[in-house]
Amino acid sequence: MATNYDKYVEQMRKIADISHSIAVLNWDKETYLPKKSAAMRSQQIATLSGIVHEEFTNPGFGNLLERLNNQKNIDDDKKKNVTVTLKDYYKATKFTKRFVMQKSMAVSKCFQAWLKAREANNFVLYQEALEVLVKIKRIEAKKLNSNAEHLYDNLLDQYEPGLTVAKSDKIFNGLKKPLKKLISDINKKKAPKKNFLYKKYDKDIQWNLGIYILNEIGYDFDRGRQDISTHPFTTSFSANDVRLTTRIDEKDLSNMLWSCIHEGGHALYEQGLPIKNYGLPTGSAISLSIHESQSRLWENNVARGKAFWNKHFRTAKKMFPKQLKNQTVDSFYKAINVIEPNLIRTEADELHYHYHVLIRYEIEKALIEGSIEVANLRDVWNAKYKEYLNIDVTDDVNGVLQDIHWSHGSFGYFPTYSLGSFYAAQIYAQAEKEIPKLEKQIAAGNSMVLLDWLREKVHRHGRRYEAEELCEMITGEPLNIKYFMDYAKKKYKKVYN
Amino acid sequence: MATNYDKYVEQMRKIADISHSIAVLNWDKETYLPKKSAAMRSQQIATLSGIVHEEFTNPGFGNLLERLNNQKNIDDDKKKNVTVTLKDYYKATKFTKRFVMQKSMAVSKCFQAWLKAREANNFVLYQEALEVLVKIKRIEAKKLNSNAEHLYDNLLDQYEPGLTVAKSDKIFNGLKKPLKKLISDINKKKAPKKNFLYKKYDKDIQWNLGIYILNEIGYDFDRGRQDISTHPFTTSFSANDVRLTTRIDEKDLSNMLWSCIHEGGHALYEQGLPIKNYGLPTGSAISLSIHESQSRLWENNVARGKAFWNKHFRTAKKMFPKQLKNQTVDSFYKAINVIEPNLIRTEADELHYHYHVLIRYEIEKALIEGSIEVANLRDVWNAKYKEYLNIDVTDDVNGVLQDIHWSHGSFGYFPTYSLGSFYAAQIYAQAEKEIPKLEKQIAAGNSMVLLDWLREKVHRHGRRYEAEELCEMITGEPLNIKYFMDYAKKKYKKVYN
Numbered sequence: 001m002a003t004n005y006d007k008y009v010e011q012m013r014k015i016a017d018i019s020h021s022i023a024v025l026n027w028d029k030e031t032y033l034p035k036k037s038a039a040m041r042s043q044q045i046a047t048l049s050g051i052v053h054e055e056f057t058n059p060g061f062g063n064l065l066e067r068l069n070n071q072k073n074i075d076d077d078k079k080k081n082v083t084v085t086l087k088d089y090y091k092a093t094k095f096t097k098r099f100v101m102q103k104s105m106a107v108s109k110c111f112q113a114w115l116k117a118r119e120a121n122n123f124v125l126y127q128e129a130l131e132v133l134v135k136i137k138r139i140e141a142k143k144l145n146s147n148a149e150h151l152y153d154n155l156l157d158q159y160e161p162g163l164t165v166a167k168s169d170k171i172f173n174g175l176k177k178p179l180k181k182l183i184s185d186i187n188k189k190k191a192p193k194k195n196f197l198y199k200k201y202d203k204d205i206q207w208n209l210g211i212y213i214l215n216e217i218g219y220d221f222d223r224g225r226q227d228i229s230t231h232p233f234t235t236s237f238s239a240n241d242v243r244l245t246t247r248i249d250e251k252d253l254s255n256m257l258w259s260c261i262h263e264g265g266h267a268l269y270e271q272g273l274p275i276k277n278y279g280l281p282t283g284s285a286i287s288l289s290i291h292e293s294q295s296r297l298w299e300n301n302v303a304r305g306k307a308f309w310n311k312h313f314r315t316a317k318k319m320f321p322k323q324l325k326n327q328t329v330d331s332f333y334k335a336i337n338v339i340e341p342n343l344i345r346t347e348a349d350e351l352h353y354h355y356h357v358l359i360r361y362e363i364e365k366a367l368i369e370g371s372i373e374v375a376n377l378r379d380v381w382n383a384k385y386k387e388y389l390n391i392d393v394t395d396d397v398n399g400v401l402q403d404i405h406w407s408h409g410s411f412g413y414f415p416t417y418s419l420g421s422f423y424a425a426q427i428y429a430q431a432e433k434e435i436p437k438l439e440k441q442i443a444a445g446n447s448m449v450l451l452d453w454l455r456e457k458v459h460r461h462g463r464r465y466e467a468e469e470l471c472e473m474i475t476g477e478p479l480n481i482k483y484f485m486d487y488a489k490k491k492y493k494k495v496y497n
Numbered sequence: 498m499a500t501n502y503d504k505y506v507e508q509m510r511k512i513a514d515i516s517h518s519i520a521v522l523n524w525d526k527e528t529y530l531p532k533k534s535a536a537m538r539s540q541q542i543a544t545l546s547g548i549v550h551e552e553f554t555n556p557g558f559g560n561l562l563e564r565l566n567n568q569k570n571i572d573d574d575k576k577k578n579v580t581v582t583l584k585d586y587y588k589a590t591k592f593t594k595r596f597v598m599q600k601s602m603a604v605s606k607c608f609q610a611w612l613k614a615r616e617a618n619n620f621v622l623y624q625e626a627l628e629v630l631v632k633i634k635r636i637e638a639k640k641l642n643s644n645a646e647h648l649y650d651n652l653l654d655q656y657e658p659g660l661t662v663a664k665s666d667k668i669f670n671g672l673k674k675p676l677k678k679l680i681s682d683i684n685k686k687k688a689p690k691k692n693f694l695y696k697k698y699d700k701d702i703q704w705n706l707g708i709y710i711l712n713e714i715g716y717d718f719d720r721g722r723q724d725i726s727t728h729p730f731t732t733s734f735s736a737n738d739v740r741l742t743t744r745i746d747e748k749d750l751s752n753m754l755w756s757c758i759h760e761g762g763h764a765l766y767e768q769g770l771p772i773k774n775y776g777l778p779t780g781s782a783i784s785l786s787i788h789e790s791q792s793r794l795w796e797n798n799v800a801r802g803k804a805f806w807n808k809h810f811r812t813a814k815k816m817f818p819k820q821l822k823n824q825t826v827d828s829f830y831k832a833i834n835v836i837e838p839n840l841i842r843t844e845a846d847e848l849h850y851h852y853h854v855l856i857r858y859e860i861e862k863a864l865i866e867g868s869i870e871v872a873n874l875r876d877v878w879n880a881k882y883k884e885y886l887n888i889d890v891t892d893d894v895n896g897v898l899q900d901i902h903w904s905h906g907s908f909g910y911f912p913t914y915s916l917g918s919f920y921a922a923q924i925y926a927q928a929e930k931e932i933p934k935l936e937k938q939i940a941a942g943n944s945m946v947l948l949d950w951l952r953e954k955v956h957r958h959g960r961r962y963e964a965e966e967l968c969e970m971i972t973g974e975p976l977n978i979k980y981f982m983d984y985a986k987k988k989y990k991k992v993y994n
Contacts, residue, residue, distance in 0.1 A: 013540075013544075014544055017540060017541040017544035017545070018544065018545065018548070020537075020541055021518055021521075021522060021541055021544075021545055024518075024521060024522055024525055024541075025518060025521055028521055028525065032722060032724075033738070034718065034719055034720055034721050034722050034737075034738055034740075035719040035720075036717075036719045036720045036737050036738075037720060037721075037734065037735065037737040037738035039737070040517075040734065040735035040737050040738060040772075040775070041734070041738070043510075043514060044514040044517055044518055044521075044734070047510075047511055047514035047515065047518075048514070048515065048518055051515070051548065220533075221531065222531055222532040222533045223531055223532075223533045223534060224531050225529060225531050227529075237534065237537065237538070237541070238534065238537035240531075240533050240534040240536070240537050241530070241531055241533075241534035241537060241538070243531075275537075278537070
């Protein structure tokens with residue numbers, strides 16, 4: 001006889017099957033969709049989204065969850081699954097199916113408008129669709145909890161459970177001063193040369209280099225694949241099918257490099273989730289900041305490190321003998337770590353990156369609270385880039401149109417990018433303590449020791465712990481940006497002598 | 498206020514959205530799926546299949562359909578939609594959701610087993626999964642109508658409404674004698690040379706040639722795309738997203754050529770269905786034989802014709818100057834029309850092709866009726882190839898494992914291949930009567946006149962008419978294999994002088 005818990009699992013798997021089908025439709029939308037099929041695809045995604053909502057908010061399922069939640073003799077993992085799901089259930093029941101489908105359609109339209117606006121390099125073509133979506137997001141935030149200190153808290157919470165404006169402000173405020181000081185110290189030194197990164201790098205060979213590196217860091221191509229898309233992303237249809245995308249700029253080797261490794265880090269996390277818990281919280285990623293900690297850890301702490309290139313520079317050089325002719329591991333390492341303000345977040349260095357995030361965080365906060373409107377977005381954006389990075393935004397594609405997130409309705413997402421970097425630094429510092437000769441092993445091409453450690457410490461748990469809990473469990477203390485600052489100071493001392 | 502008919506349309510669109518999502522999952526499964534994700538994908542497809550079944554067989558929907566069916570003041574198209582849907586509804590209600598999901602899982606397993614068996618070139622690895630599926634298909638046939646003259650009639654009817662063993666036997670029996678006579682007459686003549694088709698043809702250039710031809714016949718790449726798969730197929734996610742796949746053999750130009758054009762013909766039909774009737778019978782293809790009439794018409798009547806190559810041979814020659822150096826339009830035309838028995842259906846010439854179909858038809862009939870078992874399949878297959886084509890089957894991949902259909906549970910599908918060829922000949926003969934100087938226009942590269950004619954006569958109607966009805970409407974008489982035989986005699990007189 002099926003127990004209540006069995007029934008719960010069955011329903012969760014059904015919902016996961018439909019949600020992952022939506023993910024397939026979305027993956028296809030961003031990689032291979034023919035030009036004129038966007039509208040029909042949007043409708044198909046909206047229909048499935050409606051069904052997911054219906055299945056998840058079914059009152060019978062709610063009753064089942066409540067009964068399970070009151071059950072005494074239930075083991076910890078099961079208990080965790082039930083309590084997390086019940087919390088999600090209460091949130092989901094605040095919305096009607098109609099609202100969910102409307103939002104889905106608005107997202108699709110907004111994404112299409114974003115694509116068109118980018119093509120025309122004109123924010124105005126995006127404005128109307130984004131206005132509709134922002135209105136919906138404000139309603140969403142209100143429905144979630146109209147008594148929140150900040151409405152935006154409710155959106156932050158969707159990506160990072162428990163994150164609030166108060167907490168984010170505290171973190172960013174703690175960062176501002178030491179970050180400014182470090183950048184100013186660095187700017188007194190002469191920057192290493194990096195112009196060779198912008199020679200012509202053949203597309204196909206770049207692709208091969210990306211595949212080589214993904215293999216090297218342990219990404220399993222039997223349980224995933226890489227494709228090309230405008231905006232790189234990682235998506236999962238189960239731990240056995242985790243896909244990433246990259247983009248290739250023939251005049252910028254770093255573009256492909258960091259997007260490959262960054263998405264690779266996300267993908268390693270998803271591939272490391274226990275497939276036996278498919279569809280359940282214990283089979284899912286904790287939060288976006290922990291997700292981002294995995295991508296940033298591989299991107300920055302590992303692949304922007306010298307040890308990594310001690311092993312792999314020879315391969316890169318073999319693939320691009322002309323372009324890298326006069327370069328050494330050291331000059332390459334320094335070039336990929338040059339600090340300078342720029343316009344594009346995804347191409348930012350590890351320090352200025354946080355200003356890019358901060359700008360978006362401040363804008364979103366104001367947008368959801370209603371103190372600015374979509375119509376002002378371009379002006380606000382450009383002003384903030386002047387304020388924080390002291391650069392003039394040249395055009396919309398390099399400015400307010402650069403990110404895909406808002407077109408997806410993802411407000412509250414950006415702050416997790418900075419949190420992720422800080423978690424990455426703290427987790428990596430612990431890995432260095434626990435894994436004997438970690439840097440030497442990476443230099444010898446054995447980054448598997450690190451992956452194994454992450455699998456054990458992070459991946460295999462799914463949502464068994466909250467982000468902060470996990471951090472304490474692994475590193476013995478709560479999130480502390482000191483680790484990130486220490487890491488940065490140490491690195492840039494080397495890079496800038 | 499939404500009328501009953503509006504409610505009907507809404508539900509049909511919802512079901513279409515889910516069904517087309519399944520199609521996306523299947524397309525991805527056969528083009529891009531990572532090695533180890535088949536099991537999870539199968540489960541996801543089964544879940545969506547269960548939902549489609551639930552939505553379609555919902556008794557409330559049944560009531561709605563019956564009420565609409567009894568409604569008097571309803572226009573012809575609406576009436577047609579309702580009656581066709583009601584018929585489909587009654588059929589669908591014969592199955593439980595459990596059965597539908599079991600079948601879906603069995604199909605996925607069988608497809609995986611087929612892939613493995615092909616890899617190992619060993620039918621035995623396929624046998625068990627196919628036995629399970631055949632059992633399910635027998636149950637399916639019984640549930641549909643246990644009083645049918647032949648159980649297999651019920652499966653034929655799923656692909657070709659109204660087709661029966663009696664009808665199929667009559668058609669094949671009518672064909673056997675004249676076909677044998679024609680082949681024997683041809684065999685008295687010396688065959689044109691075709692060995693140049695088997696030189697090395699670069700993969701990428703073949704791909705480009707395929708794309709060129711698809712563009713030329715009017716396939717709209719803004720509403721579809723082509724990819725590579727083991728077994729070429731066409732699938733539709735709406736008339737605005739119709740995708741085809743091809744395969745490329747570097748040692749055989751014809752392989753890519755005919756698969757591209759054949760699937761292109763299918764795709765033209767799907768792209769020509771009225772998008773405003775999305776999800777409704779009047780927005781769907783009539784039957785597989787009519788579908789096949791469109792693919793065979795473009796493949797054989799058009800692209801194996803001399804007029805077509807009068808225009809396009811120069812492009813092929815530009816792409817393959819070495820391989821086609823000594824060839825002319827005439828020698829090329831003759832080479833692609835050489836008649837000889839072979840092992841692979843999809844590579845068969847236009848005459849022997851029907852023996853390939855006949856063999857499968859006879860086997861399926863026997864398999865569903867239970868007069869042979871899956872365990873005997875290889876022996877029966879090989880014996881029939883000896884009997885009908887007088888050739889020895891060399892191995893399983895070139896024998897019983899060559900077709901994907903049974904692994905998909907598609908029993909009753911094959912006969913529509915022959916019917917499609919006959920419909921194609923009859924429809925094309927009519928086109929020649931109605932379109933001024935059709936051959937000349939094709940030779941001038943203006944095959945659009947033909948596509949427009951087909952759009953008008955066939956595509957735009959969706960399922961407004963049954964196959965036989967449509968045939969009479971277009972050509973003034975029921976299906977008559979005389980047109981096929983006349984076409985064949987005329988062509989091979991030219992090819993074999």
